Amino acid sequence: MSIVIITGGSRGLGASIAVQCAKRGMGVILTYNSNRRAAETVVDTIEADGGKAVALELDVSHSETFPAFRDAVGETLAKTWTAKAFDVLVNNAGYGLYNPIASVTEDEFDGLFRVHLKGPFFLTQTLLPLMADGGHIVNVTSATSRVATAGVAPYAAFKGGLEVLTRYMAKEFGERRIRANSIAPGPIRTELGGGLTPEFEALLAGQTALGRVGEPDDVGCMVASLLSEENRWINAQTIEISGGYII
Numbered sequence: 442m443s444i445v446i447i448t449g450g451s452r453g454l455g456a457s458i459a460v461q462c463a464k465r466g467m468g469v470i471l472t473y474n475s476n477r478r479a480a481e482t483v484v485d486t487i488e489a490d491g492g493k494a495v496a497l498e499l500d501v502s503h504s505e506t507f508p509a510f511r512d513a514v515g516e517t518l519a520k521t522w523t524a525k526a527f528d529v530l531v532n533n534a535g536y537g538l539y540n541p542i543a544s545v546t547e548d549e550f551d552g553l554f555r556v557h558l559k560g561p562f563f564l565t566q567t568l569l570p571l572m573a574d575g576g577h578i579v580n581v582t583s584a585t586s587r588v589a590t591a592g593v594a595p596y597a598a599f600k601g602g603l604e605v606l607t608r609y610m611a612k613e614f615g616e617r618r619i620r621a622n623s624i625a626p627g628p629i630r631t632e633l634g635g636g637l638t639p640e641f642e643a644l645l646a647g648q649t650a651l652g653r654v655g656e657p658d659d660v661g662c663m664v665a666s667l668l669s670e671e672n673r674w675i676n677a678q679t680i681e682i683s684g685g686y687i688i
Contacts, residue, residue, distance in 0.1 A: 444468040444527040445668070446514065448501055448564070449534030451480035453631035454581065457661030458531055459483055463492035465665050468522050470514060472499035472534065495521055501534045501560035502552065507567040514571060526573040529668055532561035532603075533581040539592040550595050557599035562606060575618040577668055580607045582679060584627040588687045600625075604679045611677035620676045624664060627683025629655040650685025659684070 445462050449455040450471025459471045460483065469487060473480035473496055480496035487494040495517050499510050518524040535557055538549055561580055585593050586601035603623060610621035628645040630637060637645070637654065646653050663682050666672065 442466065442468050442522065443529060443668070444470065444518065444522060444524060445529035445531060446470045446472070446527055446568070447531040447533055448472045448499060448560075449474070451476050451483060451496070454626065454629065454657050454660050455531075455533040456483045457657035458533065458664045459494065459661075460486055460490075461658065461661040461665035462529075462668065463487040463494060464490065465669070466492075467529070467665075467668070468492075469494040470497060470517060470527070471495075472497050472501075472510075474498070474500050474534070493521065499534075501564060502555040504555075504559060504563040504567075507564055510564075511567050511571060514568065518571070526571055527568075527576070528573050529577045529579070530565060530568060530572065531579045531581065531664065532564065534560070535581070537593070538596055541592055542594045545595055553595045554599055557596065558602045558606070561603060565610065569614075572619065576620075578607075578610055578614070578619065578621040579664055579667065580604070580610075580621070580623040582607075582623045582625045584625050584681055584683045584686050586625060587681065607679065608677045615676075620673075622667065622675060622677065623679045624660065624667070625679055625681040625683070626660050627655060627681065627686035629657060629660060631657060645686075648687050649683065650688055653684065655682065655684055 445467050447455050447459050450459045451473035459469045463469050484494045484496050497513050580603050582600040582604050585597035607621050607623040660682050
């Protein structure tokens with residue numbers, strides 16, 4: 442059985458990725474920052490369908506906690522799956538901030554940096570000793586790294602940096618046959634940035650070739666399929682999942 446770690450797995454895209462991976466027979470470790478109840482609900486959903494999942498607390502903005510998290514992962518692998526290694530890391534945890542460049546504070550900038558670029562960098566580094574050879578890293582970025590959207594400059598810049606980091610991960614971890622890819626969702630119906638108003642949703646749908654915004658499962662199903670053996674030769678790529686957003 443493959444075992445996947447999904448950061449920010451208590452809601453939105455992360456929850457969908459967790460459920461879809463479990464449906465395909467993977468063991469799931471999902472993380473939450475503060476909403477333990479939401480994480481436990483995802484675990485219950487997976488286990489009600491015959492899967493196996495564990496929720497662990499993690500704040501990706503605090504890299505000093507990563508060694509303790511690695512220890513918790515090791516204990517969970519041994520206790521739940523009688524395993525010493527996991528197979529997949531999905532760096533998904535994140536949050537949105539809508540603020541023009543002229544108004545962004547240094548604290549806001551630093552907060553986004555810690556979660557969207559520094560966190561994935563050092564969490565991956567910390568967990569590498571527990572990752573099986575032949576594993577897979579998936580970094581969740583954003584279509585905003587391709588399409589300039591006013592008010593999300595720091596967020597988009599760090600997501601773009603994560604796409605570059607993905608290629609370097611693929612290069613440096615290749616000797617262990619570890620693949621690294623990033624997926625770039627377009628507008629999705631989640632709580633990120635406060636969610637979608639009807640007016641904003643209509644605007645985004647009108648900018649998308651397929652005429653609607655995405656749903657979490659549009660992303661969750663794609664990530665789960667990317668992890669399959671059938672896609673074993675996809676490496677060092679950024680795959681946009683947007684239904685044709687501003688093309």
